[in-house]
Amino acid sequence: MKPSAEALVIAAHPDDAEFGAAGTVARWTREGKQVVYLVCTSGEKGTADRTMEPLRLAGIREGEQEAAARLLGVREVEFLRLPDQGLEDTPEFRKMIVRAIRTYRPVTVVTSDPYRRYIWHRDHRIIGQVTLDAVFPFARDHLAYPDLLDEGLEPHKVREMLLFGSEDVNFRSDITATLDMKVAALRCHESQIRELGKNDLKAWVREWSCSMAEGTECELAEAFHRIEIAR
Ligand SMILES: [Zn+2]
DSSP states (O other): OOOOOSEEEEESSTTHHHHHHHHHHHHHHHTTOOEEEEEEEOOTTOOOOTTOOHHHHHHHHHHHHHHHHHHHTOSEEEEEEEOTTOOOOOHHHHHHHHHHHHHHOOSEEEEEOTTOOSSOOHHHHHHHHHHHHIIIIITTOTTSSHHHHHTTOOOOOOOEEEEESOSSOOEEEEOTTTHHHHHHHHHTOHHHHHHHTOSOHHHHHHHHHHHHTTTSSSSSEEEEEEEEOOO
8 A cells, every 4th residue: 555645736747737836846845745746648749849759758758757756855756648638537537536546645636727718728627627526526435436445445535625727816825935946847847848938937937926926925926726625
């Protein structure tokens, strides 16, 4: 049986966790919290380079994700290797998420907000919805996926969800002390940062984090829609 973790970050693609929550993850690991990543695809369609082979890109992006996670002090990265641009809301996919939740037994689950309107990567929308459903009620109820119970994966109640990419922000996490870690973790995703076309990545991340901190005491923040799940 694997040791439990305080936080489980469930991402559609390598780099989603860093864009959405690296500053917060760095703060947690500094505090001694255990953080695990579940990355559902290997991002093999994320390129504008016509000469790049999807399989090769998947390998590159998994390596970039592992480097970023190592830098942030993340304990473990698990890849599901589902198809990029191919996540669907199915009982099988939901079960994979339930399995991870029951394995790592997190207090907090972090993923993308499925309710961002209009232009939003379909994988981000699907993963947010499937994760919400997996947390409640499927990971909680022993009669959901009874074969998981047979494997020894007991039901688990997640206490809190943090959704990044939200248009309905109700929680801002202070990343003033960990901004540099976020920038360094983003730099690990070289294949993606190159195509982002920012001359000064650090200045861009700082400006973005500063706007996320508006109306709070902190200087720099990551913004989430936070859900507390009743016991
Ligand atoms: Zn993504």
